[in-house]
Amino acid sequence: MISLLKLLVFVYTLIFMNVNIIFAQDIEAGGQIFSQNCSACHANGKNLVNPEKTLEKEVLAKFEMNDTEAIIKQVTYGKNAMPAFGERLELNDIQNVASYVLNQSELGW
Template sequence: MKKVLSVVLLALAAVTFFFSSPALAGDAGAGAKVFSANCAACHAGGNNVVMAQKTLKKDALEKFNMNSLESIVTQVTKGKNAMPAFAGRLTAAQIEDVATYVLNQAEKGW
């Protein structure tokens, strides 16, 4: 009986682990405020006023390998090309929050 119960619990844990979407580390609500104050001037509605093809829309994030929390955190922290670095202006927590917000919004279609 213990073996059967152990197998059922293990199977349930495996199904939960493999079929659940990953939890994002940041707070999307706080990230929305950070985005509004620091990012919306160039990225309103998920667009990009500087480089039109590099939007924050899901397909563009995937195309440019920016569809993970880590890649967005790196981009916001260090900057690249026309994107300024925010490491000195935002805390690590704020950057993680805004990255979470961007990924959530991309999933929703902005």
């Protein structure tokens, strides 16, 4: 019974404290995939197509792209000028890229 209670408290914490779960932990692999597929438009966290929408921490937050789920969705399906990568990259690769982007945004690129 105590184990069930601990589990419920844990789940409650995740749901109601809005904890972002990072799907992928391989930031290095995400960096390699980013370099091969994303850096033409997003070198050093910039955006050559739309300079106002960089991958900097504050800008990601402004456009509600500051969590892995949002980044995974945009990379997978594309949006506006950004092409979809869902058919070119495996889900695990996209998760790694999302982790890399968030990590780099925290570090200031």
